[in-house]
Amino acid sequence: MSVSELTLLVLRLGFLLLLWLFIFGIVxxxxxxxxxxxxxxxQADVAAPAGAPAAFPSGAPVPSATQPPAASASAPTxxxxxxxxxxxxxxxxxxxxxxxxxxxxxSGPKAGTEFPLTGDSITIGRxxxxxxxxxxxxxxTHHARLMLWHDKWMIQDLDSTNGTFLDGNRLVVxxxxxxxxxxKIGATSFELRR
Amino acid sequence: MPASSNRSTTTxxxxxxxxxxxxxxxxxxxxxxxxxxxxxCGINAASVVLVQLGALGRIDTTLVFLGAGLxxxxxxMHVVLRxxxxxxxPFILPIATLLNGLGxxxxxxxxxxxxxxxxxxxxxxxxxxxxxxxxxxxxxxLIIRNHRVLFRYTYIAGFVGVALLLLPLVPGLGxxxxxxxxxxxxxxxxxxxxxEIAKIALAVFFAGYLVRNRDSxxxxxxxxxxxxxxxxRDLGPILVVWALSMSVIIFQRDLGTALLYFGLFLVMxxxxxxxxxxxxxxxxxxxxxxxxxxxxxxxxxxxxxxxxDALNPDVYGADGGSYQLVQGLFGLAKGGLLGxxxxxxxxxxxxxxxxxxxxxxxxxxxGLAGVFAILALYLLLxxxxxxIGFAGNDDFGKLLGVGLSFVIALQCFIVIGGVxxxxxxxxxxxxFLAAGGSSLVANWIIVALLLRLSDTVRNQPRLVV
Numbered sequence: 194m195s196v197s198e199l200t201l202l203v204l205r206l207g208f209l210l211l212l213w214l215f216i217f218g219i220v221x222x223x224x225x226x227x228x229x230x231x232x233x234x235x236q237a238d239v240a241a242p243a244g245a246p247a248a249f250p251s252g253a254p255v256p257s258a259t260q261p262p263a264a265s266a267s268a269p270t271x272x273x274x275x276x277x278x279x280x281x282x283x284x285x286x287x288x289x290x291x292x293x294x295x296x297x298x299x300s301g302p303k304a305g306t307e308f309p310l311t312g313d314s315i316t317i318g319r320x321x322x323x324x325x326x327x328x329x330x331x332x333x334t335h336h337a338r339l340m341l342w343h344d345k346w347m348i349q350d351l352d353s354t355n356g357t358f359l360d361g362n363r364l365v366v367x368x369x370x371x372x373x374x375x376x377k378i379g380a381t382s383f384e385l386r387r
Numbered sequence: 388m389p390a391s392s393n394r395s396t397t398t399x400x401x402x403x404x405x406x407x408x409x410x411x412x413x414x415x416x417x418x419x420x421x422x423x424x425x426x427x428c429g430i431n432a433a434s435v436v437l438v439q440l441g442a443l444g445r446i447d448t449t450l451v452f453l454g455a456g457l458x459x460x461x462x463x464m465h466v467v468l469r470x471x472x473x474x475x476x477p478f479i480l481p482i483a484t485l486l487n488g489l490g491x492x493x494x495x496x497x498x499x500x501x502x503x504x505x506x507x508x509x510x511x512x513x514x515x516x517x518x519x520x521x522x523x524x525x526x527x528x529l530i531i532r533n534h535r536v537l538f539r540y541t542y543i544a545g546f547v548g549v550a551l552l553l554l555p556l557v558p559g560l561g562x563x564x565x566x567x568x569x570x571x572x573x574x575x576x577x578x579x580x581x582x583e584i585a586k587i588a589l590a591v592f593f594a595g596y597l598v599r600n601r602d603s604x605x606x607x608x609x610x611x612x613x614x615x616x617x618x619x620r621d622l623g624p625i626l627v628v629w630a631l632s633m634s635v636i637i638f639q640r641d642l643g644t645a646l647l648y649f650g651l652f653l654v655m656x657x658x659x660x661x662x663x664x665x666x667x668x669x670x671x672x673x674x675x676x677x678x679x680x681x682x683x684x685x686x687x688x689x690x691x692x693x694x695x696d697a698l699n700p701d702v703y704g705a706d707g708g709s710y711q712l713v714q715g716l717f718g719l720a721k722g723g724l725l726g727x728x729x730x731x732x733x734x735x736x737x738x739x740x741x742x743x744x745x746x747x748x749x750x751x752x753x754g755l756a757g758v759f760a761i762l763a764l765y766l767l768l769x770x771x772x773x774x775i776g777f778a779g780n781d782d783f784g785k786l787l788g789v790g791l792s793f794v795i796a797l798q799c800f801i802v803i804g805g806v807x808x809x810x811x812x813x814x815x816x817x818x819f820l821a822a823g824g825s826s827l828v829a830n831w832i833i834v835a836l837l838l839r840l841s842d843t844v845r846n847q848p849r850l851v852v
Contacts, residue, residue: 196440205728208430208437209753212760215426215485219478219767222419303852313474313845322533322843326851381852 287369288346288385296325296339301381310385314340317378318351331355331379337364345369346385348376355379416477417469423481424465428458431488434729438496441730449504450495453514457488460521467525468838471532474845475838476775482768483819483834487517487827489761490820492729493741493748500735509741509822516824520831527835534840538783541595548588549631551581552648556638567641567814582644583816583829586651586794587836593652594786596624597659605660616664625669628652633676640686642677643801643813649673650797655790659782694811711738715747715806719758726754741822743814746803761820762803769796775841788840791833 286292290312297307315324318336327336333353340347349367350357357364358377375382435454439447461484468475495510505511531537537544555561555568562570562578572578597604604621632645653669680687692702693709697716702708714737721732734740734748741748750758772792779785795818802821805812816826 196444201441201728201731204437204440205731206725208433208729209725209756209760211430211433212753212757215423215430215481216760216763216767218426219423219482222423223478223767298850298852301852303850306850308849315849316846322846324846324849328852 286372288372289344290341290346291344292387293346293372293385295386296383297386298381298383299375301327301329301379303381307386310346312341314338325383327379327381329379329381332381336378339370342367353378414469414473416474417465420468420477420480421465423477424461424484427481427485427488428461430485431458431492434489434492435495437729438492438499439730441728442496442499443730450510450514453511454488454491457491457514457517457521460518464521464525464528467528472528472838472842474842476771476841478771479768479834479837479841482764482771483831486761486764486768486819489749490745490817490822491517493734493745493752493820494822496730496752497735497741497748499730500733512824513822513827516827517831519824520827523828524831524835527832528839531836531839533843534784534787534836535781535843537591537787538595538598541592541599544588545592545596548585548592551585551588552631552635554581568639569641569644580816580823580825582641583823583825584832586647587791587829587832589648590651590655590787590790590794593655594783594790597655597786598782600624601659604656604665605662616668617662622668625652625656625665625672629669629672629676632673633680636676636680636687637684640684641814642680642687642690642811643805643815646673646801646813647794647797647815651790651794654793654797655786658786658789690811690813694808697808711744712806712808712812714738715744716808718747718751719807722751722754722757724755726750726752726757728752742816743802743812743821744806745821746817747806749820762799765795765799765818768792771841772837775837775844779840779844784840784844788837788844791836795830795833 290310293310295307295309296315298304313324316335316338317323317325317327317332318334319326319328319332320334323335333351333355335351336353337351337357338349340349346369347367348357348359348364348370350364358375359368359370360374361377370376370385373384373386375384432451432454435450436446439445461480465480468480491510491513494513495508498504498508498510503509555571557571560571561568562572564570564578569580569582570578571581604617604624610616628649632649635641635645635648649669653666653673656665656669657663677687681691682688689707693712696702697709697712699709703710703713718732718734718737721727726732729752732748732751734744734751737744737747746758746761749761753760769792772788772795776785776788776792779788798815798818801810801813802815802817804810805815816823818826818830
């Protein structure tokens with residue numbers, strides 16, 4: 194035998210260890226399923242590491258003067274404030290995974306209903322496989338999409354016929370959604386709220 | 388699309404001309420799956436290498452190509468999932484891959500002990516069957532884009548299931564292997580166990596049937612002993628399934644398959660109605676039937692005797708006695724806590740060590756730690772299936788998800804319980820591990836269906852306006 198007993202013993206134990214590491218890897222990835230979701234962090238904790246000043250474009254008009262310190266740190270609106278945005282909501286808090294917890298329907302047939310935001314992207318449209326199905330004459334099959342992008346809730350119009358309106362302005366490019374700001378699709382409008 | 392190109396979209400895009408470019412979202416679930424899948428493929432390769440080092444003392448490269456082909460196929464399935472089922476559960480595929488690979492390594496190890504190689508060896512055939520099974524799984528993922536399509540074919544599925552179950556009884560087509568008539572074969576080569584596929588068809592049928600008819604099964608009935616018992620006329624379905632499983636015991640002489648189907652029906656009935664009385668009723672029906680069978684049918688009686696009195700020298704030495712069972716136990720005992728090491732035990736002493744007794748072979752060479760790891764893998768797989776059922780919104784998907792994963796759980800319990808002498812031994816295959824093409828195909832199709840279910844569950848509407 195060209196392989197010594199000791200090598201085989203080490204390999205054998207190593208293999209068992211590898212098997213168990215795989216299992217514990219899966220269990221670790223599943224931890225929120227097995228032991229429940231971790232409690233949401235406080236706003237101050239998550240705001241602190243977010244704003245690295247070097248990340249701003251040098252000429253960007255950082256709207257820190259109009260904001261309380263905590264809010265400016267939590268809303269580094271990099272590329273989107275580099276050009277004057279058509280949506281004049283730069284002073285508002287952008288909805289992030291931390292500060293937005295629910296989507297509330299504010300007008301339309303189901304006004305007043307809400308559902309929690311989990312971090313998964315939300316597709317909006319008339320088709321049955323959308324997360325938020327809106328069945329009226331103005332909505333396209335795949336109308337728009339709300340998603341977390343760099344931890345900010347962004348809304349993107351998916352080439353809909355009648356458009357998606359953020360605070361009254363028709364969306365052209367994917368845009369971050371501020372908190373408590375109306376998004377209008379067809380006859381339905383909704384907001385992201387704390 | 389990287390972040391930088393997206394920046395140019397937001398700053399330079401002329402307003403409202405042309406198609407809006409989409410943001411790139413990282414596929415977190417799929418990336419996790421890829422990571423786990425690569426580890427699983429690595430463990431599979433390591434297990435084959437360890438077998439060669441242990442049994443041959445050197446590394447042989449003949450099986451490497453087959454193993455690499457298998458890994459490529461699994462990765463192809465991963466890529467398919469990236470396109471057609473982006474939100475599917477990321478854990479199911481790596482777990483199934485690892486179990487399949489461990490099974491192939493152990494079968495290869497037994498081939499080495501028996502001096503078989505090439506196309507005659509079980510390991511090469513098992514690898515080819517695995518490739519076929521993964522191909523089937525990819526096809527299922529591609530063809531069935533929404534599990535609710537299956538709901539339309541409820542009764543066809545039921546018919547197909549029963550037909551597959553009865554197929555081995557057709558003269559000329561059915562084959563009898565070691566007493567049980569559960570095989571079909573054409574000529575001398577191709578043998579297949581249609582009952583394995585039947586369990587999927589029956590799960591679809593039970594789910595669809597119970598969703599349609601559960602009200603009459605759950606609402607009415609007299610209260611007795613603190614439980615609501617069903618009316619006599621609602622007993623029809625359970626009696627039909629009971630009769631079916633009893634006929635499997637009598638005509639096909641296969642206890643395990645009968646227990647599997649009846650258990651599946653019982654669990655889905657309990658899920659659909661939420662009534663414990665159905666479970667009590669069904670269990671007493673089955674136990675009664677099994678007791679009568681053990682008194683009247685020779686082979687059932689023998690199984691019970693082997694189970695209860697295994698270490699008796701008379702039973703041990705008898706023809707059809709407990710020799711196999713006890714050899715398996717000896718093997719497990721030899722393995723101890725950490726096992727003899729892959730390729731260094733003697734699992735080939737037990738009869739059929741590569742199919743029914745693969746868990747004893749693995750137990751001998753990987754020890755208690757290895758067997759528990761394998762059981763943990765099954766546990767995680769089944770738990771994912773239950774979780775998918777739990778998260779579902781439509782009743783059909785719920786029942787189907789739980790039913791399919793429960794089939795795997797029950798099958799594990801019947802086989803591993805039989806080998807470790809917890810229950811009487813009955814011939815079933817250990818899912819993913821044991822040598823056997825039909826079982827592999829069936830279980831990989833179950834994996835595909837669970838993946839599809841988990842994808843639709845995540846994509847279903849949360850609010851309809």
